[in-house]
Amino acid sequence: MNLIWLHDDMLGARHPIFEAAGQAAKIVFVWDNDYFKAMNYSAKRLVFLYETLCELECEIIAGKAHNVIHALITEHKIDKIFTPYSPNPAHQKVMAGFKDIQIIEDIPFVKMPSGIVFPRFFRYWNKAKKTAFLKNGGHDS
C-alpha cells in the first residue's frame, strides 16, 4: 500500500499525486502542533484547516509529522510515500527524513524556461503571459 502525506500547502482533491500514488493509497494529514506553533497559526487558521480536512478524503492524525508517518509505515506496511511538493523548509525537513519519498509537483500554472530565476515581476510576466491565458497553461490536463 502506498501512503500520501498531505500538508497545508496542498489540500485539494485534484493533483497529480492521486494518480501517481494510485487509488488504493492511504491519505493522511498530520495535525502537528509543533508545526503550527512554528508557523504561528492562530485559532482562526486552525479551524479553517480542520474544516477543509473534513471535506477532503484523508485521515487526520495528531502528532509530530515525522513520527506519525513512521508509525504508519510500520503499521500498514507502506511501500512508498508520496507527498505534494512544498517550498516550505519545515515540510522539506520532514520529507528529508524519508528515503525515496516521492515528491509530486502540480501542473505548472504557466510554461517558464527552467533554471532561470526572474527577480522582478515584469520579467516573469513577459514570459508567463505567453501561456497564462491558455487552459491548463498549455499543458495537457
Add this chain to the structure above:
Amino acid sequence: MPVKPEPKDFKARQDLIDHVMMLSPHVKSDDVIASPIRGGRIAAHEKLAQIKPQSYGRTRNFLNGDVTYLSSYIRHGIVSLNEVRNKALETSDAEKDIEKFIQELTWRDFWQHLYRAHPEWIWNDIEPYKTGFGRDDYADDLPEDIAQGRTGVACIDQFIKILLETGYMHNHTRMYVASYVVHWRRVKWQAGARWFLHHLLDGDPASNNLSWQWVASTFSNKPYIFNLENVGKYASEEINANASENKVLDHSYEDLSCALFPQKAKGE
C-alpha cells in the same frame, strides 16, 4: 501502538471548533477562535462560481470591489491557480477583459517561484531599506497598540479589526497597514509579516513576506506610502476617513515623504 484518526463528522460548527481547541490548546486563549469564512472545497467552489474577472480588473483597488475572496483557498491548494484561471477563461473570449485577473493570479505564481529559488529571502532583508534609515533604526517588535488595533488612527484601527475578526483583508488594506507599521511607526517588516501570518487565513510566507518587503523598500526601489486622500478614494462608506480622526495620514505625499524619511530627503 496503532495511530488513531481524529473525527471528521460534527453536528455543528461549534463542535468542530471545540475539537480543534482540544487538539491545539495553545491557541485556546486567542481573542477570536473562528472566522466567519469557512474552510473547505464546498465554500471554495461557491466563491469560484461567483468570480467576475472583468469587473475585478476595473474595481480591484476599491475596498468594496469585485475581489474573489479565493485567496484563503488558493493558499492551501484547496483550489489551484490553474482551476481559477480555467474558470476565468470561461467568462470571456477576450484576453483583454481578463488580463488584470490573470496577471494577479500570476503574481502568486511569481511569489512561489521566488520562494522555491530563494527561501532565504522570506525572512531576511533582500536589499537595504531605501528610506534613509538602516535596519537597526527599526523596532524589532510590533507595538501592542498596533497588534490590538488601538493606534488611534481611525481607518487603520478599522482595517486591523477586520484582520483580527475575520482573518481576511483586502489587498489594498494590507498595503495601507503594512506601510503604516513600517514607515509611520518604524517597525521592522518582519514583525508585521509575522503578525499577518498569525491572523490571515491566506497567510503564505512568500506572498506575505515578499509583499511586506516591497512596502518596506527592501524588495523595491522606494518605500510604499499612502495618504488619507488615497484611502478616501478607494474606501467604502463604512471606513472612517475623517481628517480629524486620521491626522497622521492627512498630508500630501511630498509632506509625508519629508516627514517619514527626513534622512532620505537630506540625501537627495
